[in-house]
Amino acid sequence: MLFLNINGRETAVRSDPATPLLWVLRCELKLTGTKFGCGVAVCGACTLHIDGVAQTCCTKPVGQLRGAKITTIEGLDGAQARALKAAWTRIDVVQCGYCQSAQLMAASALLTHNHKPGPADIDQAMTPVVCRCGTYPRIRQAIYEASGQKRS
Ligand code: FES
Ligand code: FES
Secondary structure (H helix, E strand, C coil): CEEEEEECCCEECCCCCCEEHHHHHHHHHCCCCCCCCCCCCCCCCCEEECCCCECCCCCCCCCCCCCCCCEEHHHCCHHHHHHHHHHHHHCCCCCCCCCCCHHHHHHHHHHHHHHCCCCHHHHHHHCCCCCCCHHHHHHHHHHHHHHCCCCC
């Protein structure tokens, strides 16, 4: 057994240390907000925060994450997260919804490190998370709104 810090709690994990974090979250811990897309770290659907940095988790063995602070969509909290979720809702960003946990995690990490991101900053931060529904214009608008910018 190993222990991981997930959403602020020391959490016992029984899976083999070679198991990717995504499957530990979804199958063992039933934290299903983090999604499976490609399984090879290219689509971004499984993006969460590891030590405050937006990262994919479908190829990261849990055995390598001892001592790391892992935050999933279920644990995304605080004023900035509330501002993002409110903007997402008001602008009605979501289409099918599949990528949106990852989009919010990527947006949150962006605003943590850059309080007033411009278009190029947003593109750089959000491009790694593929949205098959093409919600990128609304995502950009929601990030502007959550960061208090009047841009379109
Ligand atoms: S499922 Fe992890 S990047 Fe696609
Ligand atoms: S909202 Fe459908 S994949 Fe992004």
